[in-house]
Amino acid sequence: MSAPSVVPKDASQDRQKRMIAAHFDRLAEVEERGEKAVYTFVPGNLTELLLSFGVAPVLPEINALQSGMRGLSKDYIARAEKDGHSEDVCTYVKCDIGMSRGGNVGPTGKRLPKPDLLLLSYTGCFTFLKWFELLREEYDAPTAMLHVPYQGGGTITDAMRKYVVDQLKSKVIPALERITGRAYDEDLLSEHLARSAKAEDDLVHVLESARHRPSPIDAYFGGVYYIGPIFTAFRGTEDAVDYYAELRAEIDERVRLGLGPVTPDGELEKERYRVVVEGPPNWTSFREFWRMFVDEGAVVVASTYTKVGGVYDNGFRHDPSRPLESLAEYCLGCYTNLDLPTRVDMLSRYVTDYEADGFLINSVKSCNSFSAGQLLILRQVEERTGRPGGFIESDLVDPRYFSAANIKNRLESYFQMIEQKRSRGDAR
Amino acid sequence: MTHAHDDLSGLLSHAEELYRDTSFSAVRAWKRRTGGLALGFMPIYVPRELLAAQDVLPVGLMGGGEMEIIRGDAYYQSYICHIPRSTIELGLNGSLDALDGVVFPAICDVIRNLSGMWTMLFPGKLVHYLDVPQDFDPAVGGAFYRDDLLHLSRKIVAHGGRPLETERLRAAIVAYNRANGLVRELYELRREQPWKVPTHELYLLLRAGLVVPVDEQIAMLERYLAFVEDDDERRPMDQARVLLTGSFCEQPPLGLIKTLERTGCYIVDDDFVQVGRWIRHDVPTEGDPLDALVEAFLHDAIASPTRWCESEAKGADLVRRVEHSGAEGVIFCAPSFCDPALLDQPMTVAAVERAGIPWTAFKYAENAGQFQVIREQAGTFADSIKLWSGA
DSSP states (O other): OOOOOOSSOOHHHHHHHHHHHHHHHHHHTTTTTTOOEEEOOSTTOOHHHHHHTTOEEEOHHHHHHHHHHTTOHHHHHHHHHHTTOOTTSOHHHHHHHHHHHTTOBOTTSSBOOOOSEEEEEEOSOTHHHHHHHHHHHHHOOOEEEEEOOOBTTSSOOHHHHHHHHHHIIIIIHHHHHHHHOOOOOHHHHHHHHHHHHHHHHHHHHHHHGGGSSSOSSOTTTTHHHHHHHHHTTOTTSHHHHHHHHHHHHHHHHHHHHTOOOEETTEEOOOOOEEEEEESOOOSTTHHHHHHHHHHHTEEEEEESGGGTTOOOTTSOOOOTTSHHHHHHHHHHHSGGGBOHHHHHHHHHHHHHHTTOSEEEEEEETTOHHHHTTHHHHHHHHHHHHOOOEEEEEEOSSOGGGOOHHHHHHHHHHHHHHHHHHHHHTOOO | OOOOOOSHHHHHHHHHHHHHOTTOHHHHHHHHHHOOEEEEEOSSOOOHHHHHHTTEEEEEOOOOTTOOOSSGGGGSOTTSOSHHHHHHHHHHTTTTTTOSEEEEESSOHHHHHHHHHHHHHSTTSEEEEEOOOSOOOIIIIIHHHHHHHHHHHHHHHHTTOOOOOHHHHHHHHHHHHHHHHHHHHHHHHHHHOTTTSOHHHHHHHHHHTTSSOHHHHHHHHHHHHHHHHTOTTOOOOSOEEEEEESOSSSOOOHHHHHHHHHTTEEEEEOOSSGGGTSBSSOOOOSSOHHHHHHHHHHHSBOOOTTSOOOSSOTTHHHHHHHHHHTOSEEEEEEETTOHHHHHHHHHHHHHHHHTTOOEEEEEEOTTOOOOHHHHHHHHHHHHHHHHHSOO
16 A cells, blocks of 8 residues: 655655565565565464464555556456456455466556465455455465454354464465475564554554544545555564554644644645545545545544454453464454444444544445445434535546446535524534 | 145245245234244345254345335445345335344345444344355354354353253254255256246245245145145146346346246246255264254355355356256356356356357346346247257
8 A cells, every 4th residue: 555645745654665676576576585575464464473483464455446546447447347257246356366367466567476376365355255256266275264254243252263274284384384485483473463553552552642632633535545555565573563653653743732643735725624534545536535624624434444354442452372363363353353233332333432423424336335225224323423425426446436426416515504503503 | 824725726826925025924823823023034045944943033135125225225226236225115114124134145245235334223132243254164164153153152142042052952953954855846847847847936946935934835845845746737838948147136027027928938947036056965963963053055056156166167057057957058146236246157157158058138126127138138048058059
């Protein structure tokens, strides 16, 4: 999740950009350096474990969203659909398949390595399972499956935790040992986990800074940059610790100065609306989408998308004293692995705790894991909080499903509704 | 309540009545008669034996078919399949009031999320997300699945059901082995003599079996088998033998099945109503019956797009089914927006192409009412098979 240029740039942004560029450089040289590449997913990623084996993580979702931001996804999707992939299914998958069939050149223009292992962390999204079956056909690579049970009853049970830990021991770790020739080193894993916890503390501090008025951050559009390192290849690294420490200091300074968030057009000068957003953003028109909020003076003060690769603001931290159990709990706790009542609780809490004027759902066609049930979520959160909800539709990386005029129209109507409620005195 | 089923026509009328009755009168009648609990279950598979052993009537929920959707559409975006809309509709219009709860097996994200919606919309009802394992090691995925089944069992007790007892579970396994064995027998007869077992009849029996107790289902299947085996008036016609795949969750309308048959297709294998065919053979009745159910799920289940394909090339099972059934072509027939079927399809299409098997594909929704395009496509496909196949 590298940041496209934003004015003015903070030092942390430059740091993140360098980190991402270095990572893609490393991926391009994996084969020459005799390293191994492991493809895996963001929700339920096991980055610390991968780091402890010295392998390079490749995240197909990130490649897809980067391709979307860089205007490449349309042709990749067309290629996959031409090859028989249905127009009805996830566009991340089709973007990835199209990219692979076009030579597997990554979003930065450098070739990505073939996978030495497909590590299927099947967390919170059924499509992941099919995605890696498809990639296995593309690459003929070995696959390790980690089935993370869904929190269907709203809690993590001992049986769930044990099931995940047992799979880590019996499937995932042996697969990593096989491809690397290295033995599992729990002490090394714990060292990485300790660094993760440190970075997680700082990330939560940053996200919770949005409780201030004005909010110093946008927790959705800006938030996707903040989660970049920790959701991808960097959780558990010194780079991530340094990045989040720097980011935290920058945000604290913004709070001290009473500044609003940095947007594509510079600092937002007046915070008119505070909203909570549910659902992933659209990547193909990311800046245009963001500007629609900026134009209205709307700031997203909390979002669920920034919890898709890990929910930390509920107190969870990776725990170096219980490495595998902690990884299991992390996987089980990712946002899309939560049942709908828990998601409603979380959204309602955000609306209240962050003193939001309302909440918006960006429902993406590609992602049933998020989208199925969102219309009920909308009603439930409205009922519980008494704040108005809004609903817009787009897609992740298929530009055909981003209708700027429709979305802008809906957003304008939504903010007018908030305004009217304010004038009647029945909104905050 | 039993029906005499003196003739085939009466039996099929009764089956169709059960299939079309979206108010689940048979379930209501059973509850009045027995005072037992009734639990719905979504496709594709739940171990009905466990429910029956606790005196629970397992009731298969396969959507609303052709019913008009009024409120259900308000819960879903246009790009989500049809079965959750009609299921919500049935819940909201009171059709499912007789159910004490619903079990949602792990099929896809839509059905998974429907479990949470059910919790919010119908408080007090039993809701269980049956997270079937994708790890097939008995000590790992098996242990997890066993625990999940016991969890479900405890929930049933908490809702007033009978506690699970070993011998009652064993007896339920025996009963379902008989019912499932009859289904397999009918599939085998259809494979050998498809003119004797038209798919639209077989389908009605499968659907009827979802809403009646197992002994009633057995009686219906036995009667049907006896009728068609003795029916010499059913003669072979010049039809193309096809395997239909992709219709394992949201079911096609009956009219679509009839359309395919009328256009010149003998459907000799399919993915309809898989709950009774999910386990390939009888579940062993020796030893611990719960272990037997778990073991059967892990190592004797059919291949499915919803199940992690661990050890062999995707589509290998489909090609084997084509060979076994003597199908001359494959029709990929999936519901619109069905992630498991449609994400699987490029891999299984590649497999049938590698095997040199002709195929065609189209999509449907459970409430589709127009079949003209499908009629033309399937008719052309059947003709091409008859004209150009080596047979």
